[in-house]
Amino acid sequence: MIGLISATAAGAAARDRLAAAWPERTRVYDGPVGDAVRAAFAECEQLVCFLATGAVVRLVAPLLSDKRADPGVVCVDESGRFAVSLVGGHEGGANELTLEVGELFGAQPVVTTATDAVGLPGLDTLGLPVEGAVPAVSRALLDGEPVALVTEVPWPLPALPVAAQGAYTIRVTDRTVEPAEHEVVLRPPSLVVGVGASRNAPVDEVLGLVEGALREAGLSGRSIAELATVDAKAEEPGIVAAAERLGVPLVTYPAEELAAVEVPNPSDAPLAAVGTPSVAEASALIGGGELLVPKRKSAMATCAVVRRPARGRLAVVGLGPGARDLLTPRAKAELQRAAVLVGLDQYVDQIRDLLRPGTRVLESGLGAEEERARTAVAEARRGQAVALIGSGDAGVYAMASPALAEASDDIDVVGVPGVTAALAAAAILGAPLGHDHVSISLSDLHTPWEVIERRVRAAAEADIVVTFYNPRSRGRDWQLPKALAILAEHRSATTPAGVVRNASRPDESGRLTTLAALDPATVDMMTVVTVGNTATREIAGRMVTPRGYRWQEAQEGAE
Numbered sequence: 317m318i319g320l321i322s323a324t325a326a327g328a329a330a331r332d333r334l335a336a337a338w339p340e341r342t343r344v345y346d347g348p349v350g351d352a353v354r355a356a357f358a359e360c361e362q363l364v365c366f367l368a369t370g371a372v373v374r375l376v377a378p379l380l381s382d383k384r385a386d387p388g389v390v391c392v393d394e395s396g397r398f399a400v401s402l403v404g405g406h407e408g409g410a411n412e413l414t415l416e417v418g419e420l421f422g423a424q425p426v427v428t429t430a431t432d433a434v435g436l437p438g439l440d441t442l443g444l445p446v447e448g449a450v451p452a453v454s455r456a457l458l459d460g461e462p463v464a465l466v467t468e469v470p471w472p473l474p475a476l477p478v479a480a481q482g483a484y485t486i487r488v489t490d491r492t493v494e495p496a497e498h499e500v501v502l503r504p505p506s507l508v509v510g511v512g513a514s515r516n517a518p519v520d521e522v523l524g525l526v527e528g529a530l531r532e533a534g535l536s537g538r539s540i541a542e543l544a545t546v547d548a549k550a551e552e553p554g555i556v557a558a559a560e561r562l563g564v565p566l567v568t569y570p571a572e573e574l575a576a577v578e579v580p581n582p583s584d585a586p587l588a589a590v591g592t593p594s595v596a597e598a599s600a601l602i603g604g605g606e607l608l609v610p611k612r613k614s615a616m617a618t619c620a621v622v623r624r625p626a627r628g629r630l631a632v633v634g635l636g637p638g639a640r641d642l643l644t645p646r647a648k649a650e651l652q653r654a655a656v657l658v659g660l661d662q663y664v665d666q667i668r669d670l671l672r673p674g675t676r677v678l679e680s681g682l683g684a685e686e687e688r689a690r691t692a693v694a695e696a697r698r699g700q701a702v703a704l705i706g707s708g709d710a711g712v713y714a715m716a717s718p719a720l721a722e723a724s725d726d727i728d729v730v731g732v733p734g735v736t737a738a739l740a741a742a743a744i745l746g747a748p749l750g751h752d753h754v755s756i757s758l759s760d761l762h763t764p765w766e767v768i769e770r771r772v773r774a775a776a777e778a779d780i781v782v783t784f785y786n787p788r789s790r791g792r793d794w795q796l797p798k799a800l801a802i803l804a805e806h807r808s809a810t811t812p813a814g815v816v817r818n819a820s821r822p823d824e825s826g827r828l829t830t831l832a833a834l835d836p837a838t839v840d841m842m843t844v845v846t847v848g849n850t851a852t853r854e855i856a857g858r859m860v861t862p863r864g865y866r867w868q869e870a871q872e873g874a875e
Contacts, residue, residue, distance in 0.1 A: 318342045318413070319356025319363045319387075323349045326394040327366035330421070334364060337420055350375060362388040362404075362413055369400055376403060383407050390414050392423065400426040406438045419645075436673060437474045437652075439486070444471075445503040445538040448495030449484075456484040456498075469539075470699035471504040472629040475655045477674035490539035490623065492531075505541035507608075510600030510620045511555055512545060512586060517616035519557035525614045526558065529621055533609050541624070542567045544599035546574055548590040554617070567599075574598035581611045596620040628696030628727045629653075631703045632719055634710040634734020635663060639820035642735045643667070650732050654703035658692040659715075660684075663705050689718035696727040708736040713757055713785055738783040741816035741844040744826040746858030748814060748846045752780050753861075758795040759786035765795065772799045776806040781852065781861055784845040788836055796836045796845070803847055804831055812859045814846040815839060828859055 320342050322331040335342045343360065345352035349367070353375045356363050365372045372391045380386055380403065388408025391400045399421065401414040411427045418425035436457055439450050456463050462482030468489040478486065485499040495501045509526055530537055543559040543566050545552075550568040559566040571591035579601060582593035592598060597611050600622040609621035631650040636642035651657070651670050661679040671677070678691055692704040692715075706714030716731060723729055742749045754775050760768060775782050782803065787796045803811075809832035816826040817840070831847055839845060852861040 317360045317362075319352075319360035320344045320366075321349060321352045321356060321363065322366040323371075324366075324394060330392060330394065330396050331364075331366050334417070334420065354379065357387060360387055362390070362409060364390045364392060364413070364417060366392050366394060368393070369402065372402060388413055390417055392417060392421070396421040396423050398426055399423045401428070406441045437476070439500055439502070442473060442502065444505075446500060447503070448500040449498055450500055452498055453484045453486060453500045456482075469504050469506045469623070470626045471502075471506070472626065472696075472699055472701035473502075473655060474653050474701060475672040475675035490536055492534050492536045503536055503538040504626070505539060506623050506626065507535060507539045508541055508544055508600045508603065508605065508622045508624055510544045510596040510598065510622070511549075511558070512595030512599075512618040513549060513552055513554050514616040515552070517552070517554040519554045519561070521614055522554045522558040522617045522619075523561055525612060525617050526562070526619050529609045529612050529619050533621065535608065535621065537562065540564050544569065544602070546571050546586075546590050546592060546595045546599060549595070569599055569602055574602065577602050579611075580607070626699040628699045629701045629730065630692055630696040630719065630723065630727055631701075631730040631732055632710045632716045633703050633705045633732040634712075634714065634736075635666060635705055635707055636735040637708055637737050637740035637820040638666065638818070639740075642740065642820055644732070644734065647732050647734060650703050650730065651705075654701050656692075656695045656700045656702045657705065658688050658695070658702060659705035660688070663707055667705070685715065686718050689715060689722050692719055693722040693727065696723070707734075708740075709734040712736050712738075712755070735820075737785065737819055737844050738846070740819035741783070741814065741826070741846060744816050744819060744824070745814035745828060745846060746855075746860050748781055748812070748848055748852060748859040748861050749783075750861040750863050751849070751851070752778075753783065754780050755783045755785055756799075757785040758788070758799060759792070760795065768795070769798070769802065772802050776803045779806065779849045781849050782847050784847075786841060787843055787845045788839045789841050793836070796839060800831060800834060800836070800847070807831055807847075807850055811850070812848045812852050812854045814859050815843060816846075817843045819844060828854060828857065 318341050320331045320335055322328045335344055345356045357379045369391045376389055384407050386404050386408055388404035388410030389402045390410050390413050391402045399414045399418040401410040405411040414425045414427055439454055440446050453463060457477060462479035463484040463486060464482040465478035466485055466487045471488050483498055487499055488502045488504055490506045511522060513522055540562055542564050545555055545568055547568045547570050549555055556566060574592040577598040579594040579597040581597060586595045587593040596618040597620040600620045603624055605622040605624035608623050611618055611620045633647050633650050648670060651667055652672050656676045658678045661681055664677060664679045680688055692702050696702045704715050704719055708714060710716040738755050756771055811831040813829050813831050813834045818824050848861055
């Protein structure tokens with residue numbers, strides 16, 4: 317919950333605006349400001365104070381105890397010009413909240429945390445348990461000193477400016493190592509603990525067996541991703557309580573699925589009891605991985621420990637039509653989440669300044685789409701966090717299709733939508749896509765012209781608004797006239813048509829014409845051509861397709 321505090325009428329107005337925008341996330345604290353701050357500090361995960369920073373500093377200073385436990389505090393001036401991350405930037409989430417509040421109010425976010433200021437991810441913000449010399453290693457990264465990355469367990473981390481060797485170290489491991497003086501240890505959730513238990517097995521016995529197995533194997537309990545067992549034990553109190561105490565989810569599987577898993581130590585007892593010859597080993601191994609601790613037994617419980625391979629992460633990111641303000645916040649976040657960026661060289665140039673220091677960039681030229689897709693998937697399979705970029709929306713005539721054709725279920729894939737060229741062009745023309753519409757590429761490099769022509773003819777006969785991608789190039793100049801001629805068989809010569817070049821870019825141009833007057837010679841590969849249907853009209857210099865034909869008929873009847 318986010319506590320909201322204000323002192324003046326102007327502050328209360330801004331406070332109420334935030335409360336209205338986030339009704340499920342916020343709680344307003346009225347009354348004397350000091351009392352309100354103390355109450356919110358004790359009860360909320362975060363605070364937004366519509367007060368002067370000096371006043372907030374004096375009010376919260378006596379309340380601060382531990383940065384790992386204190387709520388994040390954001391200060392917003394009464395005019396809503398600035399949102400300042402004051403306390404708990406990382407642990408309290410104040411930095412992220414500052415950005416959210418700034419976006420809502422149109423305010424300038426002020427984040428002074430050193431790593432955020434220079435585009436580095438905070439070591440304590442990676443979503444992994446962290447131990448060791450976080451301030452010292454963070455400072456070394458900031459100062460440009462060589463920091464070595466030792467990945468005993470591969471994990472898809474964001475980009476970090478690391479070296480092969482250095483006086484400082486970031487170690488990624490699930491082993492119970494003690495951090496050295498200048499070392500940070502990150503604990504990835506790489507361990508799956510399979511458990512089985514007799515009915516009413518005590519939680520202390522289950523937990524003691526698990527912790528003993530980890531301890532003897534030199535493995536950290538902070539790297540447990542989940543406890544796993546058979547469906548029949550989903551509500552076994554000792555197992556459920558053990559997962560709760562460890563702070564990890566309990567995952568269960570049907571007995572028939574576990575019975576199909578090959579294990580080194582099958583047994584007749586669980587087969588008779590729950591229908592599978594193995595519970596602990598099978599439930600740990602069902603997702604694949606290395607069996608680090610074979611089945612161990614106590615009087616009433618069993619456990620086994622598996623290290624699952626890291627799943628790489630592939631984000632397929634649409635950059636939009638070119639304008640920076642049409643690049644979505646989610647796309648920006650994924651670009652900064654990636655350690656490896658794969659893309660067309662000219663698209664990489666558009667967003668190079670958004671990448672974090674240390675991002676490995678793999679760029680190539682036109683015509684290498686399949687190679688880029690294979691490269692991105694291969695990097696993800698190595699356990700990397702990868703962003704594969706494309707213009708517009710990555711799923712529309714772009715990189716998502718070849719990438720997903722290469723990818724299997726051994727990596728995580730995230731799709732990030734973007735504003736397409738058709739949408740950007742439509743916004744310039746007016747509202748040409750107000751009813752059913754279709755996009756057709758006129759490039760016959762990958763699609764036979766006979767197929768393209770059949771699609772154009774179908775759209776023409778169905779009276780659907782058409783947007784043409786890749787309409788004309790130097791070596792391919794006859795397809796657009798042919799497509800327009802097919803449309804002309806079903807639409808009048810005065811049907812509105814729009815031609816937009818470089819939509820949303822500095823040299824953007826757009827013009828409204830008609831189907832008959834559209835000159836293909838003025839069109840190139842940077843152009844999007846939109847042809848209306850029989851209901852599309854030019855209204856006040858804009859191209860408009862009504863949402864329904866009844867509205868258009870009524871308008872024509874009135875005329």
